[in-house]
Amino acid sequence: MTGMTAATRMTPPRRVLVVVTRRIGDVLLATPVIRSLKAAWPDAAIDALAFSSTAGVLAGNPDICRIRAIPERPGLMQHIVFIGKLFKRYDLALSLVPGDRPTFYAFFAARRTIGLLLDTPKERWKQRFLDQWVAYDLAEKHTVLTYLSLLAPIGVTPRAEVVASWGAADQQHAEALLAPLQSQRYVVLHLYPKFDYKLWSDAGWLTLTRWIVAQNLRIVLTGGGDSDELAYINGLAAQMEVPPLNLAGKLTLAATACVLARAAAYCGPDTAVTHMAAALGVPTVTFFGPTDPVKWGPWPKGYANMNQTPWRRFGDQSRGNVHLLQGRAACAPCGKEGCARHTASFSDCLLQLSPARVIAALQAALSNAKNVN
Secondary structure, three states: OEOOOOOOOOOOOOEEEEEOOOOHHHHHOOHHHHHHHHHHOOOOEEEEEEEOOOHHHHOOOOOOOEEEEEOOOOOHHHHHHHHHHHOOOEEEEEEOOOOHHHHHHHHHHEEEEEEEEOOOHHHHHHHHHOOEEEEOOOOOOOHHHHHHHHHHHHOOOOOOOOOOOOOHHHHHHHHHHHHHHOOOOEEEEEOOOOOHHHOOOHHHHHHHHHHHHHOOOEEEEEOOOOHHHHHHHHHHHHHOOOOOEEOOOOOOHHHHHHHHHOOOEEEEEOOHHHHHHHHOOOOEEEEEOOOOHHHHOOOOOOOOOOOOOOOOOOOOEEEOOEEEEEOOOOOOOOOOOOOOOOOOOOOHHHHOOOHHHHHHHHHHHHHHHHHHO
16 A cells, blocks of 8 residues: 555446545536546446535536435444445545545445545554555645546546536526526626635625626626525625626526526636636636635636646636636735634635726626637
């Protein structure tokens, strides 16, 4: 059991499990691994293991045979039953998360296991549960490239294609909700990240919406069904001079992808929905504060450089269909969860981001899209 990364081509497996028990964005950024495996082994059944709360982002993915979902905090018996159903059912398992549980899931599930691990003395005990392991890059490599590094030991060619997908039912649902727009062009705004430290200012959003309306574009709001999220979105929507089409709490993640795919442009903070918009090729404007874009910037559609992350650590930048704005503070990106160092705190670098910068980026994104079309 070593950390070797030399390619050793294996007999095509019949069943493969990809373990990615993390947040929604992490799960979405795992789809290039799944696409690469399916391209290399088209006859294999590729399953994914994710948390119940995040597995929805994989709905409709044509590369996945089955999604195995587990709660973030299952009860003891629930866990035992779940592991029993996994036990040695796979020829190969890949753990994309350098944690205890995902490593054990891979170990119990498959005859051959490969995983990402932190290369530190404290974490090395997990190596004995993997046939091969690859060091998890904490800082200098984009998450997509880090995940794809697991393919080298098995000789699979990496394909850096993030897949945001939906099924027929999600499409029908999205089309019904969009019907009031009567085919008018629209911009999707995702106002609310899961954590306060990624929030932009209310005044910024309201100024941006006035500009969008002045361009003869409609506004569509997306968001989840959490009570705090709905209260925030509904409160801002009520202050907008022209009522938006507020779809917050009405869409699955898959239906959200369908709504995004039809948009003229998208604007939002560092969230999974932003990653979805970027993957779909939608002209995307996003703003980053504490979060490092080198590791977590949205992966632009069509970006295929396996040797270099799409983003620099500092400054405003554009790559493909994505325009990334960074909060202008000497400490950004600090990598911390807000100025008070907890998820419910706010980030001054984002709150001070001027609407003029966001408007200029959105105008450029819309203009570039027109020129491409």
